[in-house]
Amino acid sequence: MLLIAGLGNPGQGYAKNRHNIGFMAVDEIARRWGFSPARSRFQSLASEGSIDTPAGPVRALLLKPQTYYNETGRAVGEALKFFKLQPADLVVFYDEIDLAPGRFRMKTGGGAAGNNGIRSIAAQVSPDFRRARLGTGHPGAKELVQGHVLSDFHKVELKWVAPLLEACADALPLLAAGEDERYQAEVMRLAPADKADPRALARGKDA
Incomplete structure (x- = not known):
């Protein structure tokens, strides 16, 4: 069984924030693969379904923790413990400010790099889970980060957000x-994005 969690904050006020792109990815996966309607479970909105692979279907549970971003580990840890899963069975989709907008990277283990949601999960589960990092760009200065991640995507950014989410769902059998x-x-083949220094991009916008 695979546990797929998206990071985000609950409530309509946060729904279009950059910090909620993990929730958006889980929603697109649920839609693409016909998962069950979400219901309250494990301090989350949870959906069940399966993903077709060459070796056969893989059962999966999608989680959108309702604990708020920084306390995500409580919900994820509860679900992992209930199903007796290992960290390798957990994939977390989340926003990564140190990747250029639209870039995508997988990683297993490592530090939290200042992401409190990832830190919360590592504290509850162990750091050795799989991470699906969705690039949202950096605002250019540390003091601007909170405002950046808690603001909505601009309309022009949706031109890369939607294809990236669709690619994450379409490539899911892998x-x-x-x-x-x-x-x-x-994912990067289906939704190509320019590789660039996200901080340099931010400086360019300010110039």
């Missing part, structure tokens, strides 16, 4: 099969 590197490559 993720379900444990082929994380191939999954990363396929």
